[in-house]
Amino acid sequence: MATDKVHDIMRYNYNPLDFMFAPKSVALIGASEKEGSVGRTLLWNLISHPFGGTVFPINPKRKNVLGIRAYSTIKELPETVDLAVIATPAVTVPNLIRECVEAGVKGAIIISAGFKEIGAEGIALEQQILKEAKKGNLRIIGPNCLGLICPPTGLNASFASTSAKSGNVAFISQSGAFCTSILDWSLRENLGFSGFISIGSMLDVNWGDLIYYFGDDPLTKSIVIYMESIGDARSFISAAREVALSKPIIVIKGGRTEEAAKAAASHTGALSSSDKVLAAAFRRCGVLQVDTIKEVFNMADLLAKQPRPKGRRLTILTNAGGPGVLATDALTWGKGELSLLSETTIEELNKILPTHWSHSNPIDILGDATPRRYAQALEIAAKDENSDGLLVILTPQDMTDPTKTAEELTKITGKINHKPVLASWMGGSGVATGVEILNRANIYTQPYPDDAARLFNLMGRYSYNLKGLYEIPSFSKADNLIDEDLAMNIIAHAHETNRTLLTEYESKQLLQAYSIPTVMTIIAQTVEKAIESAEKIGYPVVMKLHSETITHKTDVGGVKLNLTSQEDIKQAFLAIQKRVNDSDFLGVTIQPMINLEGYELILGSTVDPQFGPVLLFGTGGQLVEVYQDQALGLPPLNSTLAKRMMEQTKIYQALKGVRGRKSVNLEQLEQILVLFSQLVIEQPLIKEIDINPLLVSENNLIALDARVLLYPPDTERKDIILPAIRPYPNQYISMAQLANGKEIKIRPIRPEDEPQVASFCQNLSQESVYLRFFHSISYQSLISHERLTRICFIDYDQEIALVASYHHPDTDEKEILAIARLSRVHGNTEQAELGLLVKDNYQRQGLGTLLGQDLIKIAKKEGIKTVIADILPDNQGMQNLCLKLGFELHKTADLVNAVYIT
Structure with a gap:
């Protein structure tokens, strides 16, 4: 292996986009002295904000620009540059990218517009650019962007009129104009950034790349995104699911209405998904979506200062009734709840508050409240386990001291580190000092209490999204319930007969292949067979037209209900046969007449142009469009995700039991959702599928009707939109035998493995832990839920973790013996650790x-x-293993670097 290749592999192992944000040298192609030009502004920003590197202007018509020596082409530069910034007409860019690749440039920012946003001609230019860039692994931000600013390194490679202050928020925007507005606002609000990027139309570097980059960046505490289109949905979700566990990702989405979506499409030239699908995707990966620009930065500030609430119950403390009422309205409208004060809390408050306090939440401590009264009441309220967060409201009355009250509260809030505390000091200059004291103590403040309550609701929503990533699902037994061959044969038969729509009978057979219960259905080609089938099922029965060409049976009189005799069967059969052409009539189906007592649900899936298959669950039946009570989700599902999807609907409250009705079998319903999601994932030729109604009651869950639409028979695999979340890779399951003769199963890890992985970790020696992780870890930390979540809840598109599992035949216990992991390097999908x-x-x-x-x-x-693989010098066993596997070892003073070229 060439030494320089190994050097490059190790150098860009951990931060592959560093050359964008901390370049050693920058070439500006299109540098200009023309007043008001983009080229001049870019050059001025680069040279007036020192980043510790050299700037090379490129302009074939000038020997110098702004007094700096200029070069005709990038090939003439005296050294290889890390970053090229391109601000020339769109038609010139493909050739310039080719020259950059030939000159060894690592990254480019294409400022120029005139690409896919103008149509086919611009799309063709983009494809030329991408083709040239891939020849040299050159990464591109843009085109059609403002550029980027990295305040910590001093780099300003943008044509913004001002630069950003240094801080801990990474801001990424698809709109350059939006960037400049936020930049101006941030200077007024004294908000700083760890990165400020206009991503443009995302020809190459996308949301996922930048989320990973700032997820790894120790200076970044939160990531804020203005999004018009998702681009590579799988990349976004993979990155967000991983980074959201440690840093808030807050998104404001433009183009949520139909009219705005059209405007965004003309701006970015990109496809867009529906607002509901995006919301489902954000929930799935732990992203917080907000509605206003104000909320974006308020939440970034709030989440940086205060812990996340465990739930949505808020305790409000106020010295005036009206503001408390307004805050309560805002809280409940946003699906938050007033916490119910415990008897202990009320007793403790009675001891320190005047007789006429409210004795309920909101806690009105009256207008003459002293700083001491505020502090004591807050300390008592914070101890109540029924509360998830606190909002303290102060109105400046004659007896009120806003400054001293703030000082007293800061002494108490230092002891409250498990619940968020928000404050609303209402007023102007009279409360300004108090507000400053609270902010310095990291107590988040808002001038209006209703706004504070809304922000608490957003915190609650964010916690709910993240909780879904941490919850341990019950073990899925779906693998033993699926007949994949039967499902594939049904679909293959439909394609062989040149059909895209399955018959009702085929649709039900498909569901049964995935153990989804369906009503018994028998095909009858003759009257005699129909009578025989009806008597086998038992009267009353339903008769339906069986046809491969007619889909809406009711429209042609093809459904006959409540048939109770042989004569009924005969007359119904003949009536249906008479209503359709012979070529459309393949007989009838006979089904039992089901008592519709229970709830009618709908369970379905359609294909989104960016996210692939999207699941739907909710209230079904004939009025499905009227009630509009459905939730969307992305497959694949496990039991936890299925429950989360059900919780999004109004019908879920009824399913749990209401007004004397007992709960339906929610565990079985969860399993049906999981099996249905597997059907959608494992049968990619299904374009649309719905079960309506899925009848559920206390003792019964059964699909009464189903409709399945396939992709056309001649559809190529490349034209089928893949799921945004990669499903469990069954293809990597295998059996093996150890040296001692034990048979083991090697398979990708599952979220359900967390208890077994905890047991595995508990039985490791400290030496093994040290050699693997390069430092000692206490057993308590080793088996913490948060840590095990990261081990077991993985994105199979980004990493594969294999477990070697042994099934003890005497105890039926399954024991994990080893875990091996292959993780793609962030920003370099062709390299893995x-x-x-x-x-x-x-x-x-x-x-x-x-x-x-x-x-x-x-x-x-x-x-x-x-x-x-990085190996400690003392870990001779791992070094020997890597040599056995074909790795090359490269020893340094502190580590042994093992490299394998596939």
């Missing part, structure tokens, strides 16, 4: 070799070209 950990009492049994060999095979299948 290898990690391996084997239980101490199973070491030297060949487990490491088996798992390592499997991961190398997986790397090749996944398009990973380089596998790397």
Whole structure:
């Protein structure tokens, strides 16, 4: 292996986009001295904001620009530059990118407009650019963008009129004009940024790349996004699901109405998904979506200062009734709740408050409240376990001291680190000092209490989204309930007969292949067979037209209900046969007449142009369009995600039991959703599918009718939109034998494995932990839920973690013996890191070799070209294993770098 190639692999291992944000040199192609030009503004910003590197103007018509020596082309530069900024007409850009690649440039920012936003001609230019860039792995931000500013490094590679202050918020926008507005506003509000990027039309570097970059950046505390289109949905979701666990990602989405979506499309030239689909995607990956610009930065500030609430119950403390009432209205309208004060809390408040306090929430401590009264009441209220957060309201009355009250509260809030505390000091200059004191103590303030209550609701929503990422789902037994071959044969038969629509009978057979209960249905081609079928099922029955060409049976009189005799069957059969052409009539189906007592639900899936299959669940029946009570979700689902989807609907309250009715079997309903999601994922030729109604009651869950629409038979796989979230990779399951003869199962890790992984970690020696993680970790930290979540809840598109599992035949216990992980490097999808950990009492049994060999095979299948591993010099066993697997070892003073080229 060439030494320089290994050097490049190790150099850009952890921050592959550093050359964008901390370049050693920048070339500006299109540098100009013309007043008011983009080229002049870019050059001035680059040279007037020192970033510790060299700026090279490129202008073939000038020998110097703004007194700096200029070059005709990038090929003439005396050194290789990290970053090129391009501000020339669109038609010139493909050739310039080719020259950049030839000159060894690592990244480019294309400021120029005139690409896909103008139509086919611009799209063709973009494809030329991308083709040239891939020849040299050159990364591109833009085109059609403002550029980027990185205040921590001093870089200003934008044509903004001002620069941003340094801070801890990463701001990424698809609109350059929106960037300049936010920039002006941030200077007035004294808000600082760790990065300020106009991403443009995302030809190459996309949301996912930048979310990963700022997720790894220690200076960044939160990521704020203005989005008009999602672009690569899978990349966004993969990055957001990982980073949201440690840093807030707050999104404001433009183009949510039909009219605005059209305007956004003309601006970015990109496809857009419906607002409801995007909202479902944001929920799934822990992103907080807000509605206003004000909320974006308020939430970034609030989440940086205060802990997330565990729920949506707020305690309001006020010295005036009216503001408390307004805050309550805002809270409840936003689906928050007033916390119910416990008896203990009321008793404690009675001891320190005047007799006429409100004795309920909001806690009105009256207009003559002293700073001491405020502090004591807050301390008592904070201890109430029924509360998830606190809002303190102060109105400046004659007896009120806003400044001293703020000082007293800061002494108390230091002891409250498990619940968010918000404050609303109402008024102007009279409360300004108090507000400043609160802000310095990281107590979030808002001038209006109703706005504060709305922000608490957003915190609650954010916590709810993240909680879904942390919850342990029940173990899925779906694998044993699926007949995938039967499902594929049904679809293949429809395509062989040149059909895209399955018959009702085929649709139900498809559901049964995934163990989704359906009403018994028998096909009858003759009257005699129909009578025989009816008597087998038992009267009364329903008769329906069986046809491969007619879809809406009711429209042609093809449905006959409540048939109770042989004569009824005969007359119904003949009536249906008479209403349709012979070529459309393939007989009838006979089904039992079901008592519709219970709830009618709908369960379906359609294909979104960006997210692929999208699931729908909610109130069904004939009035499905009237009630509009449905929730959307992205497959695949597990039990937790299925429950989350159900909770989004109004019908869910009834399903849990209401007005004397008992709850339906929610566990079985969850399993039906999980199985349905697997059907959608595993049968990609399904374009649309819905079960309506899915009848559910206390003792019964059954699909009464189903409709399945397929992609046309001649559809190529590349034209089928893949799911935005990669499903569980069953293809990587295998069986193997250890040196001691034990049969083990090697498979990708599942979220349900968390209890077994905790047991695995508890049985590791400290030496094994140290050699794997390079430092000692306490067992308490090793098995913490948050840490195990990151191990078990993985994105299979970004990493594959294999577990070696042994099934003890005597106890039926399943034990994890080893875990091996292959993780793509952020920003470089062709490179991955290898990690391996084997239980101490199973070491030297060949487990490491088996798992390592499997991961190398997986790397090749996944398009990973380089596998790397960092090993401590003392870890001789891992070094020997890597040599056995074909790695090259490169020793440094502190580490051994293992590199494998696939």
